[in-house]
Amino acid sequence: MITVVAFVTALLILVSLHELGHFWVARLCGIKVLRFSIGFGKPFWSRKKGDTEWALAPIPLGGYVKMVDTREGEVSEEDLPYAFDQQHPLKKIAVVVAGPLANLILAVLLYAFSFTMGVTELKPIVGMVLPDSIAARANFQAGDTIETVNGKMVKDWADANTALLFSMNDQSPVIQVKRAAGDTEQLRINIQSEKEAIDLLPKTNNIGIVPFRINTEIQRVLPDSAADRAGLQKDDVLIAVDQKPIADWFTWANLIRQSPGKELSLTFQRAGQEKTISIRPESRKENGQLMGIVGIEPKMDQAWDKKVRYTYQPTIVQAFDLAVSKTWGFAKLTVEFFGKMLTGKASLEYVSGPLAIADIAGKSIQISFSAYIEFLALVSISLGVLNLLPIPVLDGGHLVYYTIEWIRGKPLSLYVQEMGLRFGLMIMFGLMLLAFFNDFSRYFG
Known part of the structure; x- marks a missing residue:
């Protein structure tokens, strides 16, 4: 509704x-x-x-x-x-x-109205790199700051992600990143070898990097799930499965997906003490394949979120200046997209209809009123x-x-x-x- x-x-x-x-x-x-x-x-x-x-x-x-x-x-x-x-x-x-x-x-008016309520931006810093993704194969690393894409400066995460998606139709996109250690590197994406992954981009809108970090600490256990029946609780920290260490959330999620109906030995930490239990992921069919699911949600890394997210309150004049700049930037980007689509350099799968617009409208209003206003502007x-x-x-x-x-x-x-x-x-x-x-x-x- x-x-x-x-x-x-x-x-x-x-x-x-x-x-x-x-x-x-x-x-x-x-x-x-x-x-x-x-x-x-x-x-x-x-x-x-x-x-x-x-x-x-x-x-x-x-x-x-x-x-x-x-x-x-x-x-x-x-x-x-x-x-x-x-x-x-x-x-x-x-x-x-x-x-x-x-x-x-x-x-312009909608953006300006939204910006007067405060502007929240994400720095173009990689929080996590998804395993076996375009970004992972291009040697992106957690903590990288994206500086340029094909020589073009990026100012925030949205800007960087858009530039990366548009660069996927170039011969060999070059991305300059500043490593967490401080040195600068040029990363290249091999378009020819990534064709299968690039074909999925219209559905994911992501080459395999995200600005946030999630850890192996449990935020929520879904009622009557495999995790609930096994006795897992909020704030438990996942340590190992069958005595193999869990390096990050992706390691855990992939392992569970690949183990539908299989009994696993899970080691976790609760209130400073290690415990071991048996857990059997439930089976769920996705795209014709059986996937495992246990029913837990991870915690966001709040310290990391504070590092990459910044909020400021512009004046009315600054809000209108930002609104004009944003409107011009998206208008220019839309024209570029149609140009790339006509020349075959952008996938036709990026074209969306009423269902996609309705879906994003519903999601944006649930995030915040400001997010919905900016959705309307876009x-x-x-x-x-x-x-x-x-x-x-x-x-x-x-x-x-x-x-x-x-x-x-x-x-x-x-x-x-x-x-x-x-x-x-x-x-x-x-x-x-x-x-x-x-x-x-x-x-x-």
Whole structure:
């Protein structure tokens, strides 16, 4: 229910503001607006105010502003001066740009609002390296500070992780790290030998490094689990399994996964004393394979968290400066992603649809209100940039049409415009199918 409410709220806010941008500028330019609709299909609620019908429709995948237009039906003589297609090209350009621009302005406002509540950043320091990962094979080590990726400076963990993911399509990404001991090293990732692991990146969004640390101390024992039945408790420290030392949490987790139904001898420490018990992991099927599970959660390393996490309170001016910088950075990154996708340098599996957006909406609102606000800002940027792409049927495609009309002094022929719109519809339909396919593969595959 939280996920559904968070998702619907996000759609209402983002789509409404986008369409309000079109509506407000259209009215400012003297264009008559017949309908303002959130959602597609037959409206289930509508109310007329002045010349405009305000409506809610059942398909929540967008919205539209319907203006008087001679291309869409007969227009009365008195309404001709207010028809969209009869306006100067610059007015048309202003109307189509207003929607995406509203999304980008909204993103700035949302980020600024979130930042005024305080900014929390993670330093680009590796907390743990996952065994048998791309990072492990590239010789990343816990405690490494990531300084540059392909010569580009990184300022925080999010920046470093994004740069690393985007570098996976280069011939041989070079990452400069500062070791915990203080010396600097250049690490290289062999793309050719990592193809199988790189194919999984759209699902994991991680090359095998995380900023946090978890230890072998138990934070929680799930009720009626194998661990609960064996007598494990909160604050117990795992030491060894079958007399083999547990170096870290990953060692323990991998061992348990590989031992479904197998009886193990577990040594742990409780209140300074070592104890040994027998534990039998339960069997669970994942992706057609049996995996072991015992039902415990580890503790975070609080001392490490304090080392890598820092929080500060910017002024309102600083918050807006940060918001503009963040919005510009993500907008630029989104354009780069589409460019890489078109040239085959980025996997199509990164394209996400409504299920992924709903999932992240639900998770972000459960983390914090600030996280949800920043999620809305990020989606608003994506919506704004996507609509500015020069694809007929999107605002960017119409922008191209009206710019050509402005330059040549007359609009393109209706045949050319209709063919372009059909082509655009095909592209968007294909992208929608791809997004839904990726979503279903990611969550149900």
